[in-house]
Amino acid sequence: MGGYYLLAGIIFLVSMFVSNRLKSKFKKYSKIQLKNGMSGKEIAEKMLADNGIYDVEVVSVRGQLTDHYNPATKTVNLSESVYAQRNAAAAAVAAHECGHAVQHAQAYSWLTLRSQIVPAVGFSSKMSNFVIMGGLILMYFGNDGLGSLLFLAGIGLFAMTTIFTFVTLPVEFDASNRALAWLESSHMVTQEEHAGAKDALKWAARTYVVAALGSLATLLYFVSMFMGGRD
Numbered sequence: 001m002g003g004y005y006l007l008a009g010i011i012f013l014v015s016m017f018v019s020n021r022l023k024s025k026f027k028k029y030s031k032i033q034l035k036n037g038m039s040g041k042e043i044a045e046k047m048l049a050d051n052g053i054y055d056v057e058v059v060s061v062r063g064q065l066t067d068h069y070n071p072a073t074k075t076v077n078l079s080e081s082v083y084a085q086r087n088a089a090a091a092a093v094a095a096h097e098c099g100h101a102v103q104h105a106q107a108y109s110w111l112t113l114r115s116q117i118v119p120a121v122g123f124s125s126k127m128s129n130f131v132i133m134g135g136l137i138l139m140y141f142g143n144d145g146l147g148s149l150l151f152l153a154g155i156g157l158f159a160m161t162t163i164f165t166f167v168t169l170p171v172e173f174d175a176s177n178r179a180l181a182w183l184e185s186s187h188m189v190t191q192e193e194h195a196g197a198k199d200a201l202k203w204a205a206r207t208y209v210v211a212a213l214g215s216l217a218t219l220l221y222f223v224s225m226f227m228g229g230r231d
Contacts, residue, residue, distance in 0.1 A: 008221075011214045018210050022203040026065075029089040029196040030081070036188060040082040040090035047098040047182055048076070056101045058094075060084070067093050069100035071115055076101055088189065092197035095183055096204070099175030110170045121164045128157035132222065148226070155222045162219045165212035172208050176201040 038046070044058045058076045060083040061067075067079050076097045082090045103111040135151030138144075180198055183189050189197060 007217050008214075011210065011217060015207075015210045015214065018203065018206045022065075022200075022207060025200045025203050026089045029092070029200050030085065030087045032088040032193055032196050034086050034088065034091060034193060035190055037086055038091075038188070039084050039086050040078050040094035041084065043091050043188065044076050044078065044094040044098050046186070046188070047095055047179075048101060050182065050186060051098075051102050051105065053101055053105050058083075067097050069097045069104070071100075071104045071111075074101075074104075088193040088196035089200050091183065091189060091193065092179065092200045095179035095188075095197070096175050096201055099178035099182075100171070102178055103171070103175060108171075108174065110167060110174065114164070114167050114171055117160070117164060117167070121160055124157040124160040128154050128161065130154075131157055151222075151226055155219070155226060158219055158222060162212075162215040165208070165215045168208055169212060172205055176205060 041058050041060075048054070048056055048058070056074045056076060058078065060080055061077045063079055064081060065079065066077070067082055068077050069075070070077060076094075078094055078097065082093045100111065102108075131150055132154030135147045135149070135154055138147030138150060140147075179201065180194070183197060184194055
């Protein structure tokens with residue numbers, strides 16, 4: 001157990017470092033104003049049009065780093081700091097979210113898979129901890145049979161959320177690659193602006209990697225607890 005807490009502590013510290021680094025990068029590249037003078041909204045609309053996508057709307061949402069693409073409503077949702085701003089960070093985020101729209105239009109396999117398992121993951125993420133806790137309580141009070149089954153079911157539910165975090169990785173990396181390739185090929189940004197966009201998206205991607213590793217570490221811990229309880 002001590003080993004798990006050490007690993008969890010390391011992952012937590014890495015997560016905090018990456019998160020703070022991401023915020024500082026976006027703050028830095030928010031100061032690099034685009035030579036073309038286009039806003040995040042205009043960048044997004046241009047990328048969608050260049051990819052023949054005309055049924056996706058670009059909208060503004062509240063919050064910071066709340067940007068996302070919603071395949072159900074076909075909307076590219078840009079935070080207020082991205083939607084109206086005209087800098088390298090805004091261009092990077094806007095193009096990245098449009099990368100997801102392009103994935104959707106082209107039926108990118110990893111995005112399709114992620115969308116298909118979203119309902120199951122939503123249920124699993126809400127119930128896994130309760131089911132695991134219920135199993136542990138039953139085992140504590142001597143009902144090892146039912147408790148073990150419940151604990152195992154909880155591990156299965158948590159495994160679904162872990163799988164989701166790893167399925168998300170190729171989706172996010174591919175969206176960033178599409179964004180950067182388009183920004184360069186369409187000559188939307190200068191070399192300096194492109195370098196800033198690339199660096200910002202690199203750190204954004206690392207948050208997903210840390211989340212996946214953290215989820216995997218927790219899953220392995222639960223599995224070790226279950227196997228230990230069977231000895």
